[in-house]
Amino acid sequence: xxxxxxxxxxxxxxxxxxxxxxxxxxxxxxxxxxxxxxxxxxxxxxxxxxxxxxxxxxxxxxxxxxxxxxxxxxxxxxxxxxxxxxxxxxxxxxxxxxxxxxxxxxxxxxxxxxxxxxxxxxxxxxxxxxxxxxxxxxxxxxxxxxxxxxxxxxxxxxxxxxxxxxxxxxxxxxxxxxxxxxxxxxxxxxxxxxxxxxxxxxxxxxxxxxxxxxxxxxxxxxxxxxxxxxxxxxxxxxxxxxxxxxxxxxxxxxxxxxxxxxxxxxxxxxxxxxxxxxxxxxxxxxxxxxxxxxxxxxxxxxxxxxxxxxxxxxxxxxxxxxxxxxxxxxxxxxxxxxxxxxxxxxxxxxxxxxxxxxxxxxxxxxxxxxxxxxxxxxxxxxxxxxxxxxxxxxxxxxxxxxxxxxxxxx
Amino acid sequence: xxxxxxxxxxxxxxxxxxxxxxxxxxxxxxxxxxxxxxxxxxxxxxxxxxxxxxxxxxxxxxxxx
Numbered sequence: 001x002x003x004x005x006x007x008x009x010x011x012x013x014x015x016x017x018x019x020x021x022x023x024x025x026x027x028x029x030x031x032x033x034x035x036x037x038x039x040x041x042x043x044x045x046x047x048x049x050x051x052x053x054x055x056x057x058x059x060x061x062x063x064x065x066x067x068x069x070x071x072x073x074x075x076x077x078x079x080x081x082x083x084x085x086x087x088x089x090x091x092x093x094x095x096x097x098x099x100x101x102x103x104x105x106x107x108x109x110x111x112x113x114x115x116x117x118x119x120x121x122x123x124x125x126x127x128x129x130x131x132x133x134x135x136x137x138x139x140x141x142x143x144x145x146x147x148x149x150x151x152x153x154x155x156x157x158x159x160x161x162x163x164x165x166x167x168x169x170x171x172x173x174x175x176x177x178x179x180x181x182x183x184x185x186x187x188x189x190x191x192x193x194x195x196x197x198x199x200x201x202x203x204x205x206x207x208x209x210x211x212x213x214x215x216x217x218x219x220x221x222x223x224x225x226x227x228x229x230x231x232x233x234x235x236x237x238x239x240x241x242x243x244x245x246x247x248x249x250x251x252x253x254x255x256x257x258x259x260x261x262x263x264x265x266x267x268x269x270x271x272x273x274x275x276x277x278x279x280x281x282x283x284x285x286x287x288x289x290x291x292x293x294x295x296x297x298x299x300x301x302x303x304x305x306x307x308x309x310x311x312x313x314x315x316x317x318x319x320x321x322x323x324x325x326x327x328x329x330x331x332x333x334x335x336x337x338x339x340x341x342x343x344x345x346x347x348x349x350x351x352x353x354x355x356x357x358x359x360x361x362x363x364x365x366x367x368x369x370x371x372x373x374x375x376x377x378x379x380x381x382x383x384x385x386x387x388x389x390x391x392x393x394x395x396x397x398x399x400x401x402x403x404x405x406x407x408x409x410x
Numbered sequence: 411x412x413x414x415x416x417x418x419x420x421x422x423x424x425x426x427x428x429x430x431x432x433x434x435x436x437x438x439x440x441x442x443x444x445x446x447x448x449x450x451x452x453x454x455x456x457x458x459x460x461x462x463x464x465x466x467x468x469x470x471x472x473x474x475x
Binding site for chain 2: 014016020153156157159160161163164254255258259262
């Protein structure tokens with residue numbers, strides 16, 4: 001396909017509008033999804049139920065999210081992200097509404113199911129395809145990095161604002177406000193709507209869903225990438241959840257844990273931006289190796305340095321620089337390997353590995369802490385996994401599969 | 411599935427579509443985000459511990475992304 005034909009195939013909507021709409025959706029979805037934890041106490045107290053049904057509802061949400069991310073990605077890649085965003089947006093709105101009006105545990109489970117379905121279609125994995133197709137190849141990593149930054153900003157600001165909202169107008173009314181806020185997703189879907197055409201994905205011959213999976217599963221670099229993303233999930237979940245407890249065990253005040261997590265959040269935005277720009281200078285596989293290698297330094301610091309409150313915050317900031325910076329590099333590599341036709345679906349598969357890693361990190365941290373009353377073994381495991389991830393990204397071959405090699409990059 | 415229209419891509423060249431965000435939009439977005447972030451950091455500064463206490467009751471936040 002000629003460069004002129006490829007240019008002609010790009011959507012009429014400007015790239016900045018596509019990124020702005022996708023970023024706002026991701027920021028909303030990721031931020032508001034995270035605030036659900038704040039409703040545990042008021043909701044269970046009001047309904048007079050234990051904490052188990054609420055935890056189960058969140059577990060259902062996560063399970064649904066992991067599985068449906070691949071489905072949502074496939075539908076977005078095949079029919080356009082618009083349809084997926086409308087359905088997922090409505091699911092998100094309904095989940096918060098149902099949570100506000102829940103009468104029994106079954107309502108919570110359905111809300112969990114809807115929340116999982118909602119975030120599956122509005123999260124980063126579901127939108128990387130739409131943004132990846134809209135952006136020219138040389139700006140794709142930076143464009144996807146914008147989604148990662150939006151996710152980071154959404155997460156960072158949603159917690160404190162939701163907390164104030166709960167205290168000011170009550171938990172039920174705040175859920176209604178959040179539910180109404182999620183309606184914004186519907187108009188924001190417009191710039192991302194549009195059925196991808198073969199010319200838009202840069203493939204002379206269209207590929208079926210099964211063919212796409214078969215090709216990916218036969219590609220060694222895809223498995224290396226998927227394994228590395230497992231480690232990413234392992235680190236993030238363990239550190240994000242257990243850091244306050246770790247700080248408390250050291251006898252430090254709780255504000256240290258709060259500010260350490262804030263440092264992670266702020267540095268994450270900077271790190272993700274830098275990762276997006278780094279693709280112009282270094283190969284993405286090298287960037288990923290560097291990120292995981294640097295994470296091992298942060299964990300070593302927590303083991304061997306004389307920890308003070310400010311040092312923990314500094315180490316957290318260092319880790320934050322290498323937090324979700326993996327996302328633009330990992331997702332763009334999927335696009336480089338296989339083109340953008342099934343980018344969201346294939347990245348959805350890689351993302352499932354991330355979520356399995358998150359689960360493994362949380363489960364192992366809890367189990368090891370209970371048996372040893374220390375996080376030392378988890379730091380060592382995290383260092384070993386970081387080194388493992390740094391090593392396995394190195395041999396990744398950053399080039400398209402043979403099917404795409406004869407065509408110009410889009 | 412849904413009522414949203416899914417238009418086919420328009421036969422328009424990339425050169426006709428402005429790639430960069432208009433200056434006014436960029437300025438407005440930067441200001442809005444800066445205000446939101448400063449507000450969030452202020453709220454964390456004044457009520458961070460209460461936030462953490464509320465969250466700590468949820469022992470297993472399974473997500474992080």
